[in-house]
Amino acid sequence: MAGLRPALAPLVAALAHRHGLDTEDLEQSVWLRACERAAAGRLPADTRSWLRSLALRECRRLTRTADRERLLAERAERPAPAPSAEAELLAERGRQALWASVGALPGRCPGLLAALADAPGLTYGDLAGLLGIPRGSIGPTRSRCLSCLRTLLHGLRT
Known part of the structure; x- marks a missing residue:
């Protein structure tokens, strides 16, 4: 299979160039798949043709991946749309109901809960000093408080 690399290199380079892919990435992907198949003992008799079709499949796969990554990057760069006046009003009413x-x-x-919301980076030790309660009771107290809050908020929704 090592002797096939020079024969396959021009095809890989042309495919990578045509689809805007990195030639080395495509070549590495093709040879990785080929080695996986060789290790499993499943190489076809006509290895040269199979490698050409493998290069085409890998090119399509990498192109789809690059397209998805590009779309995700474009979405991340777009500013979030400004909320409507109605959405802002509803959000404010929700905050008021929560508090x-x-x-x-x-x-x-x-x-x-106010201390946790105001300074989320505080440690339990910091909270214990701030609130004057034992450090070991902060976690269980927080859990009980959130459970009570869920119950109250659930009652508001129904």
């Missing part, structure tokens, strides 16, 4: 529900929670829940 009203947080304020209605029992015990230390409003303070803990």
